[in-house]
Amino acid sequence: MAPPRKRTICMQMLRDQMPKELICKNLTKKYAGTPTALDHVSFTTSSSKGIFALIGRNGAGKTTLTRILATELAPSSGTASINGLDILDDTNELRERMAILPQESRAVAWLTPRQTIYSYLLYRGFDRAESAKRAKNMLERLGMSKYSDTLNRYLSGGLKRKTMIAAILSSDADILFVDEPTTGLDPLSRAELWDVLKEFKKDHFIFLTTHYLEEAEMLADKLCILEKGKTVAMGDIDMLRNKxxxxxxxxxxxxxxxxxxxxxxxxxxxxxxxxxxxxxxxxxxxxxxxxxxxxxxxxxxxxxxxxxxxxxxxxxxxxxxxxxxxxxx
Amino acid sequence: MTTKRRNVFSQLYASILINAIYAMKNYPITLLNTLLAPLSILIVITLISKGTLLGVSIEGALMASMVASGMSIQGDLSHLKNDFKLQDMVVSSPTSSAVYMLGMAISEVIYSLPAFIVLTILAALFIHTTVTGYFILLTVIVLMFIFSISLGFIISTFSTDVMQNWAFSGILSTLLTTIPPIYYTITYIPLPFRYIAYISPTTYAAEIVQNAIGALPLSLTSLALDWAVVLGISLCLLFLAVKKSRWREV
Structure with a gap:
């Protein structure tokens, strides 16, 4: 039998050769005293790159599904894996590869955008020099350099969201969960964030939840409609039209x-x-x-x-x- | 392929930056915040006792500072978790709950540094005891910090509302540091009420320190009981905080 270290390397090699897929099998989540939030959700989609948009009304189960896949919430039953890594068994390895921008997340008021991105990168495990370099580069890339040292509390809503998105994009996570990123933003700020997501979907897998249908249509390569905790339809826009x-x-x-x-x-x-x-x-x-x-x-x-x-x-x-x-x- | 990268020192430093250094740097008024409460009670007790309780009050203020600093993790974590969703972002990252908690605990100590520095100088000037006495004082203060920080962490992971946490924090700080006899010896409390004082672990901690600085004579049995309570409750809560808190929701 191979020693543990060798086994780990073999497992890693096997996983790297597996097709990059997000697989949900009968994912169910029940909260005490409320209707079932997720009801046997099953689907498979490519998770190599591009945007997968999960759409549905408020309370459809979008955030619950996102939090389960982002390893923040345990399902009541069912399983899921991303790129061959199980959300319950391979949690630590998955957390190395994923980043999340939660719904209603806000930039910490007493930090500047530079400090926000820098601190987040430290949490990701980068050293101080690398974190500082990445934060600076990301702020430049997103055209935010002139705001980098302004306290977040003084920034507009759009810039605050952009700061948060910049934080997760600056990590080298290749799986990004972005939960309703443009809620409450004006049309111009939303369009700016769309541009950012469009650029980064070229080399990231972005799991986007939104209830703005035009946003999903504009950004997503694949869509999934969730209603009352169940998948109603899935595919690209043409497949949905055919359905x-x-x-x-x-x-x-x-x-x-x-x-x-x-x-x-x-x-x-x-x-x-x-x-x-x-x-x-x-x-x-x-x-x-x-x-x-x-x-x-x-x-x-x-x-x-x-x-x-x-x-x-x-x-x-x-x-x-x-x-x-x-x-x- | 993402390489494995777990620089624990970076992860600890992130919490310290967010919860202490950036807060103090960007809002300097916070530097005064932790100093005011323990210092004001110390002054009142010292004035009323005409200076006779100065040493005990300094010891009490140090302990109160540590407990309050530990308890404030509750409000801070809840604020960062519920209002900014920072904890959600950290859960889905390579940082573990233990590292996050340790970083936040250190940040609370750093945030309270102005108070500790002033009170430590006062202790060096006005508390006259042996090296062992100072060592006991330090050990008890550290244990009280572990106790309060663990309690604060447990409560914060179960809370969903920061207003509730700030209320808890205020109530617990008062119950643990203002009402129990830590700025003065328990002998000042009339006998039937002394039993109520023993509900708080800080009473036991204060007895150990007051004994070490020569302000409260205690039998060996009482001293052993005090140590058992302080050690037991601190380690139990630490275990619960690390093992049983809801880092990932179920």
């Missing part, structure tokens, strides 16, 4: 317009418009019909918003899809 079965959305401004699609679903959108999800050919036919009837309308490819509401919300009346049943959302 929905329709490629186009026809919005009609007059919600009382008498339009019945031959193929598709008619819904009342959250903006009050009549909306028809349908196929390309049917969208063409409807467009001609609506022009003849002089109705105002628009046609767009089905968006993530459409898919999300379609998959998450239950129709008011179940019926034959092909006949175009109605539901509200």
């Amino acid at each position: 929905m079965g329709y490629q186009y959305s026809v919005s009609i401004f007059d919600k009382n317009a008498k339009v019945k699609p031959l193929v598709g679903k008619t819904v009342t959108g959250h903006n009050g418009k009549k909306q028809i999800f349908t196929t390309r050919d049917e969208a063409n036919r409807l467009a001609k019909d609506l022009i003849e009837k002089e109705k105002k309308f628009s046609i767009n490819p089905v968006s993530l918003d459409d898919i999300f509401f379609y998959l998450v919300k239950k129709p008011i009346s179940e019926g034959d899809e092909e006949k175009g049943d109605d539901y509200d959302y």
